[in-house]
Amino acid sequence: MTDPTMTVEAPETVIDVHHLTKSFGGRKVVDDVSMSVRKGRIHGFLGPNGSGKTTTIRMLCGLLTPDSGDGTCLGFDILTESDRIRRRVGYMTQKFSLYQDLSIRENLEFVARVYGLSDPRGKASAAIERLGLKGREKQLAGELSGGWKQRLALGACILPEPALLLLDEPTAGVDPQARRDFWNEIHALATEGLSVLVSTHYMDEAERCHEIAYIAYGKLLAEGTVDEVIAATGLSTWTVSGPEVHRLQQELEKLPGIDMIAPFGTNLHVAGHDEAALGQAIAPYRDRADLKWEKDEPTLEDAFIDLMRRSEDNFR
Numbered sequence: 001m002t003d004p005t006m007t008v009e010a011p012e013t014v015i016d017v018h019h020l021t022k023s024f025g026g027r028k029v030v031d032d033v034s035m036s037v038r039k040g041r042i043h044g045f046l047g048p049n050g051s052g053k054t055t056t057i058r059m060l061c062g063l064l065t066p067d068s069g070d071g072t073c074l075g076f077d078i079l080t081e082s083d084r085i086r087r088r089v090g091y092m093t094q095k096f097s098l099y100q101d102l103s104i105r106e107n108l109e110f111v112a113r114v115y116g117l118s119d120p121r122g123k124a125s126a127a128i129e130r131l132g133l134k135g136r137e138k139q140l141a142g143e144l145s146g147g148w149k150q151r152l153a154l155g156a157c158i159l160p161e162p163a164l165l166l167l168d169e170p171t172a173g174v175d176p177q178a179r180r181d182f183w184n185e186i187h188a189l190a191t192e193g194l195s196v197l198v199s200t201h202y203m204d205e206a207e208r209c210h211e212i213a214y215i216a217y218g219k220l221l222a223e224g225t226v227d228e229v230i231a232a233t234g235l236s237t238w239t240v241s242g243p244e245v246h247r248l249q250q251e252l253e254k255l256p257g258i259d260m261i262a263p264f265g266t267n268l269h270v271a272g273h274d275e276a277a278l279g280q281a282i283a284p285y286r287d288r289a290d291l292k293w294e295k296d297e298p299t300l301e302d303a304f305i306d307l308m309r310r311s312e313d314n315f316r
């Protein structure tokens with residue numbers, strides 16, 4: 001029998017948590033994090049290694065109890081109703097957790113049976129069709145490439161028709177084409193009303209999210225659409241190109257008014273929070289014949305580099 005709670009409509013706000021805090025061994029790894037995710041949205045979760053993304057995701061789905069803070073996931077209390085949350089959430093961890101020595105079909109049918117779904121064979125066939133795994137049904141999971149493994153893991157995750165997907169770096173180590181296919185599928189699922197919280201280190205993936213949240217040292221430093229997060233940094237940016245820009249970088253980064261400088265291919269992005277001070281800093285270099293300066297819009301990567309740099313200053 002299918003669990004009746006699986007068929008309950010998800011609320012409009014699928015994640016609504018406040019002031020989540022968690023320490024391990026006396027060290028705060030998640031510090032006062034509040035976040036809200038709406039139904040049918042893809043919410044990206046970004047931040048350096050060890051910043052607390054996995055710990056936050058585990059608290060959201062009731063696998064870990066916060067030291068303090070509260071809230072709901074799919075309308076259920078994260079502190080007291082974790083059983084009900086877990087039954088309606090698909091959680092894909094960084095580690096492939098299916099059976100390596102079972103075939104694609106056997107794995108999917110097994111998952112369908114564990115969840116008590118009716119017609120496990122039919123459900124497995126539908127998932128195989130949907131994820132483009134047809135013709136590979138008999139292949140052992142352990143023999144699949146990284147991209148196909150992730151696709152199978154996603155198939156297993158959505159089999160019980162969860163209302164929310166929590167994906168923890170689902171495409172780490174997967175090639176660009178497979179990542180693109182994976183993201184197309186995530187968007188198709190969101191269009192059907194599924195909500196997704198996905199942690200990633202890839203900038204192009206962040207740009208494919210409806211909203212993003214950036215966390216560093218356990219603290220949420222920025223949240224909103226890509227445009228909102230970029231605008232909130234208040235950066236003015238110039239791009240400079242020319243020979244030996246790496247040498248120019250060493251000179252420029254010492255100057256007051258320049259807060260962020262990063263090479264992009266053969267260009268440098270030079271940015272500052274105070275537009276006038278930035279203008280003054282680069283003025284002596286603007287007339288150099290070998291350099292081409294162009295006023296530019298800051299990118300998401302500029303914003304993250306800046307956020308990262310500022311958080312290092314704050315936490316040092």
Ligand SMILES: Nc1ncnc2c1ncn2[C@@H]1O[C@H](COP(=O)(O)OP(=O)(O)OP(=O)(O)O)[C@@H](O)[C@H]1O
Nearest residue numbers: 024025029047048049050051052053054055056169
């Ligand atoms: N069960 C645990 N016991 C002790 N420390 C832990 C535990 N789980 C996580 N940590 C520590 O908490 C910090 C945050 O870890 P977490 O896995 O949440 O970060 P993350 O942002 O997901 O990192 P990554 O991007 O590398 O996956 C890390 O320093 C980690 O070592």
